[in-house]
Amino acid sequence: MTQPLLETRKLNVRFGGVHATRDIDFTLAEAELRCVIGPNGAGKSTFFKLLTGQVKPTSGEILFRGKDITAMQPHEPARLGIGIKTQVPSLFNGLSVWDNVWLAARRVNTPMQTERVTREVLERVGLLSHRDAITGLLAHGERQWVELAVVIAADPPLILLDEPAAGMSDAEVARTADLILEINRRHALVVVEHDMSFIRRIAKKVTVLHQGAIIREDTPERIMSDPFIQQIYLGKKPH
Amino acid sequence: MPVNANRTIPVADALSRFSRSWKSAALALAVGSIMLIVLPRVLDDFALVQATVYAVMAILALSLGFVWGFGGILCFGQSAFFGLGAYTYAIAVTNMGDSTVPFMLAIVLPAAFAAVLGYLIFYGRLSDVYMGVITLTVTLILFNLVNSTAGPEWKIGSAALGGFNGIPNIAPLNTPGNIDDVISPRGLFELSLAALLGVYFLLRVLLAFKMGRVIVASKENEQRLLLLGYDSRVYKLLTFVLGAAIAGLSGCLFANWGAFTSPTVFGLAQSAQIIIWVIVGGPGTLVGPVIGCVAIQWLTTQIGTQQTINSNLVLGAILVVFVLMVPKGIVPSLGELGMKLVGAARRTRRSADDTRNVAQDDTHSASREEAA
């Protein structure tokens, strides 16, 4: 049995009276693609914050390739190889698209390599022509792609995407799904999303969070035909 | 992939690219070098002495312009490092005679102090507000400490601290190794202006490479920087220490300029002035704080010569007005204004072309929608 890429054991976090994350045991293999779904407030973004060291758990452990990363400083999980695209795009808005990706790539590459890597990544997401645009002035969909580029530029083994298709047009959503599948060839991904057709396109396994705990892990088809899950989404019809 | 290839480049975009390009650095260095060569030949010693203090204060302005304007570190007490530089030089040169080591100490000691203070603040992840208040308090305490050392028992080695009277008759810089070959007013001017150009060049280079770019990114969005794996604390600390070293250099030159130093170098008024220089000139540029410094220095000298208007009043009013109305400062605002005028001229030319192209664009986008 090979070591999982990511493993959380009985992960718990409380904010004052709110038990935001309950006893989460989550496992992810190398280069696996998992989708995480759940209604608002289920604790999906909190889970990501725990993985990247932005929030410290009240109890439990997080292991990355067998190494305990639970108590690390906020910049350390990224150094180990966890990249994240946050729910609200977090970028250097005053800097150009090129500079955003350059900074991400520079940490793990020499100056010469960085130039090459930045160019390649921007080509992959289709934003090379925008390289000099100021990031804060771009449209929402384009900024999501910039953040995607930023995340993959440092080549992390684990990529967390919090609602990568939010606010995008149908054409952009399709393009994003293709991009994610392409990234999945060499990276593991955990994707939080709401759009079930998008999820069906990319995921073989879905984890359902509800009130901070994992209530189901199964294929997209079986998840969607489960009446309880349909109910907790309050009448959200699967399509 | 649908791309709007016809998008016009925003004003700020073009301006920031120019100011970061080597062209603007070359321009500034060229202008500075010309001044370095020409001014000592055309100005008499008295005017050179006046010009020297502008150069010295401009170095101080650059230090905060870098730390705050680029690094986003809100240091309300930059005068603490300035004062430490001045006093360190004064005390060390009185004790040692030869000025080489005192000169170096004047740069190193403020930097070391900043390293300790910075460690406490950045590794404690204290917020901007605390940073501002703590640095303000540090400079206040230094002022009070030094101010109270008037008695003859207060001395370091053979140098009496002098309290509110300050330290007079500070020995000027001499050629390393030769105590009697002291610097002349012309020499001090050349040294100060050369130091200013040197610091400017150093900072420009730094900002073009990884460390500088990380520092700027840290100001933009520290969280994203952490999520990329950069330890922002280290970069902030380095920025803070470098800023303190530059301020210390300025303090040392200042002590040379007046052959005198007093606790006012640590004062709130001094700290406020440095902040005003940066705000007026424009945070986010290096040239801005220099220009702001020269403008305000000139203004305060003019006010100082007459009695009717109080300088605090004017400085305070300037600060309030700039924060409320011109938050970007003079240089970027003028730059944007200039670019807008250029842009407006270009747009009137382009709108004539656009009306011809509109019909073509419509057919193009229609066919794209059908394909998608």
Added chain:
Amino acid sequence: MDLAAIILIQVLYAIASLVVISSGLAVIFGMMKVINLAHGEFMMLGAYAAIEAIRFGVNLWVAILVVAPLVVALIGVVLERVFIRRLYGRMIDTMLATWGLSLLLIGVVTSIAGNTTAGISAPLGNFAIGGYSVSSYTLVIIAVAVVLGVALRWVLLHTSLGLIARGTMQNPQMADALGIAPGRVYSATFAIGAALSGLAGALLAPMTGVVPTMGGAFIAKAFITVIGGGPAIVAGLVSSSMLFGAINQVATFASTPVLGEVALLVGAIVMLRLLPRGITGRFFKGAL
């Protein structure tokens, strides 16, 4: 035994002065999150207002306890309407603008009153404990500090004004929807904070000299106390004043007043490292 009593009084006085000095800032920063770097100058204005009132024949106590706060409250309302209001939410800009304001106020007062030190002689004389002589006025200040703490808490907890203020600070849109104009609440709160600062300046005037630049001595201490206190306004103010007042006074006894100030700053830095959200960010949670 007598020495112990003296030390106790001095420590209580140090704590009380911190409470008095910081109360105005606790209201303005604690409730409005406005960093008022002109706080020291509000105190200075209060001191000058009291001095002028006394010169016009007003009774000393009325001048200190009534005139000074009222005058500074008025100035506070004007400043809030004209300047501060434009900068809500912009913390750094507020710090800079209020610093500018502080310079402006120093400049204005210097132009009017000149640079020399004025003063009020401390009323009520001294009393003796054993062989030591203590100014009775220190007891007045201690008493005022106690009254201030109690009154602040009472207003915040038990009056509709306090409730409205707390509600507006937490959720201005909701307050607006309920028919409360947030703007007026901000003005009123700022005015009360300014009044408290003015009171502090006038109250301390007999103990320190009155000069246009006197604010500088207080601003650092006041901020350290307020920030160190944490989110709870009154509990934070009191606990923080106790901690830092004690540190300051003990260090002063052991060495010099200046080193007492150093001890206060070092204490603040250490405390902020251990409790980044201030004392009431960790202890006494839920208190007001």
